[in-house]
Amino acid sequence: MNSVSVRSLLVRGMLAGLAAGVLALVVAYLLGEPHVDAAIGFEEAHAHSHGDGEVELVSRSLQSTLGLATGILLYGLAFGGIAGLAFCFALGRIGRFGPRATAALLSGAGLVAVYVVPFLKYPANPPSVGEPDTIGRRTTLYFLMMVLSVLLAVAATILGRRLAPSLGNWNATAVAIVGFVAAVGVAYAVLPVVDEVPEDFPASLLWQFRLSALAIQVTLWSGFGLLFGHLAERLLNPAPATAPAARAAAV
Structure with missing residues (x-):
């Protein structure tokens, strides 16, 4: 191009x-x-x-x-x-x-x-929800989850493309999606929970x-x-x- x-x-x-x-x-x-x-x-x-x-x-x-x-x-x-x-x-x-x-x-x-994906882990909150002293930590965690999600999505796309010749497009796509969901689940489990409602x-x-x-x-x-x-x-x-x-x- x-x-x-x-x-x-x-x-x-x-x-x-x-x-x-x-x-x-x-x-x-x-x-x-x-x-x-x-x-x-x-x-x-x-x-x-x-x-x-x-x-x-x-x-x-x-x-x-x-x-x-x-x-x-x-x-x-x-x-x-x-x-x-x-x-x-x-x-x-x-x-x-x-x-x-x-x-x-x-x-x-x-x-x-x-x-x-970041929303499901750290959903948006209205005013009066959340401690002012933790806003920096909450923001950092949210953007960390966002970066991880984007990187995992890129990795899943690359994986699907590489598996397509051997597995076929449908199976390769299914494997890539399952891998993405599993990796996101691990990230959800590792990152700390924020509940200040x-x-x-x-x-x-x-x-x-x-x-x-x-x-x-x-x-x-x-x-x-x-x-x-x-x-x-x-x-x-x-x-x-x-x-x-x-x-x-x-x-």
Whole structure:
């Protein structure tokens, strides 16, 4: 793949990531923010009962609108650029798939490896859940699980490709998936458990917040896969010119 195509795919990846970010922003505002407000209300009520309220440096209305939009859209833009470069590397190396199928597979695998696997070990928590003194440790553990998941996914892909000539594509894929799941299970068992949810925190609110966080990521990744696959297909496999257009171009 030449540098022009890589640059074009990078730009299209960023545009697709930005568009997917808009979709994720809608989901975050409609589904996620009500649960964040409820969690903040719980935290404030708990703080007032202990007489240790804090001064609000940034208004909640600004956080839930401009702050939310800025964070998600910038994340979508950067995410799209990185995913576009990953697509350039993956195209033709993970099987005989076209641009649309490669983008869909890459998005699905990325969602599982980058978000779902770390999420199942260290799920997202709303405000008022977690001790402030342990935020650095919790963040480190989460990103460690993410890195391990991505490396294990890459290793499983390589394993499947190497086993395909001898076992066939179906069996090789099954072995690679089983190996990935087993390795992730070992990582789950080795890494420490983090459970800092207050006993009086509403279980239904915690569950709804985590589902909304998952929905945001699913929207982002699936939206990117569909949009970028379409853009990449048009770039790499342009539609043939119609007969009248071809004659006009020849003239």
